[in-house]
Amino acid sequence: xxxxxxxxxxxxxxxxxxxxxxxxxxxxxxxxxxxxxxxxxxxxxxxxxxxxxxxxxxxxxxxxxxxxxxxxxxxxxxxxxxxxxxxxxxxxxxxxxxxxxxxxxxxxxxxxxxxxxxx
Amino acid sequence: xxxxxxxxxxxxxxxxxxxxxxxxxxxxxxxxxxxxxxxxxxxxxxxxxxxxxxxxxxxxxxxxxxxxxxxxxxxxxxxxxxxxxxxxxxxxxxxxxxxxxxxxxxxxxx
Numbered sequence: 001x002x003x004x005x006x007x008x009x010x011x012x013x014x015x016x017x018x019x020x021x022x023x024x025x026x027x028x029x030x031x032x033x034x035x036x037x038x039x040x041x042x043x044x045x046x047x048x049x050x051x052x053x054x055x056x057x058x059x060x061x062x063x064x065x066x067x068x069x070x071x072x073x074x075x076x077x078x079x080x081x082x083x084x085x086x087x088x089x090x091x092x093x094x095x096x097x098x099x100x101x102x103x104x105x106x107x108x109x110x111x112x113x114x115x116x117x118x119x
Numbered sequence: 120x121x122x123x124x125x126x127x128x129x130x131x132x133x134x135x136x137x138x139x140x141x142x143x144x145x146x147x148x149x150x151x152x153x154x155x156x157x158x159x160x161x162x163x164x165x166x167x168x169x170x171x172x173x174x175x176x177x178x179x180x181x182x183x184x185x186x187x188x189x190x191x192x193x194x195x196x197x198x199x200x201x202x203x204x205x206x207x208x209x210x211x212x213x214x215x216x217x218x219x220x221x222x223x224x225x226x227x228x229x
Contacts, residue, residue, distance in 0.1 A: 039165075039220075046122065047157075047165065047208050047220040060216040063120060096164055104153050104212045107176060109164035 002026045002034075004097050004110035012091075012117050018084040022097030022110060029078045030055045035100045036080045038071060040093040041112075048093075052103055053080055060103060087117045123148065123209055123221035130227040131199045139224045141192040141209035147219055149190035153212035156185055156194045160205045168207075169194060196226070204228045 008020035022036070029036065037052035051061035053071045061069050070083040084091060094114050098106040124142040131137040141148065141156075148154055154172045157165035167176050169185035172192065182197045192211070196203050209221035 046223040047210075049210075049218040049220060052218075063217065101170075102153070103216065104210065104218050105155055105167065105170045106157070106165070106210075107167050107170075109166075112164055 002099050002108040004099065004108055006095060006097050006110045006113040008113065008115070010114060010116060012087055012115060013119050014088055014117055015086055018082070018087050018091060018115055018117070020082045020095055020097075020113065020115070021079050022081070024078045024080070024099070028075075029073060029080060030075050033101065035060075035103050036071075036073065037098050037100050037106060038082045039096045039098060039106065040091075041096070042090075042093040045093075050082065050084075050095075052100060089117050091115070092117045120147075120213055120217065120219050123211060123219055125207075125209060125221040125224045127222075128225045128227065130229055131196075132229045133199055133201065135199050136195060136197045137199060137226060138193050138195045139207055139209075139226070141194070141211075141221045143190050143192075143211055143213075143219070145190060147190075147211040147213040148187065148192050150214065151212045152187070154185065154187055154192040155210045156183075156192075157208045157210070158203075158205045159208065165208065199228050201228050 035052045038050040073080040094112040096112045098109045156169040159165040173185040
C-alpha cells in the first residue's frame with residue numbers, strides 16, 4: 001500500500017516561491033500505473049487541483065495556476081515536488097500530495113501540510 | 120474553469136439515506152464518466168469513496184453509491200451511520216488533461 005508524506009516550509013513570504021516535496025513509500029514512483037498530484041485546500045474552503053505528473057515527466061497543470069506552477073519528479077529519491085512562484089496570501093492552504101490512476105482518481109493521499117503565506 | 124456545484128449541506132437521521140448532487144456542464148460531468156467522490160473528516164485527508172461515477176474502491180461499504188444523469192452526478196449514502204458525518208467532494212475530468220472539484224457538502228447525521 002502506498003504511503004505519501006509532504007515536507008517543506010510551513011511559512012513563506014509574499015512574492016517568494018513555495019516549495020514542497022512528497023516522499024512516496026510502499027511503491028515505486030516510476031510505476032506506469034500512477035500519476036502523482038498536488039491538491040490544496042485553503043482554510044475552511046474546498047479542494048483545488050494544482051497539477052499532476054507522470055513518472056515519464058509529463059506534466060498537467062490547472063490552467064488557473066499554470067503560469068506559476070512547476071511539478072517535477074526525482075525517481076532516485078522516490079519523490080516528487082511542487083514549486084509555486086510569486087505567492088500571495090491567497091495561496092495559504094493545506095497542501096496534499098496524492099497518487100492517482102488515470103490522472104483523475106486520487107486513491108492515496110498524504111496527511112497534508114499547512115503552508116502560510118505571510119511576511 | 121468553475122468549481123462543480125454542490126449543496127452546502129445535507130442531513131439525515133441514522134439509518135436513513137441522504138443524496139448529494141454535483142452539477143457541472145457538458146464539458147465536465149456531462150461529457151465524461153470520470154466523476155469521483157471523496158469523504159473528508161475534520162483535519163484529515165480526503166478519502167476516495169466512488170470513482171468512474173459508480174465504482175467503489177475496495178473497503179468502501181456498499182452503503183455508498185454513485186450515479187449520473189446528464190450534467191449532474193449524485194452520491195447516495197444509505198443506512199446513515201454516525202461515522203458518515205463528514206464533508207463530501209465530487210470531482211470530474213474536464214477535458215484537456217484538466218480536473219475540477221466540487222464546492223463540497225457537509226453531511227450531518229442528526
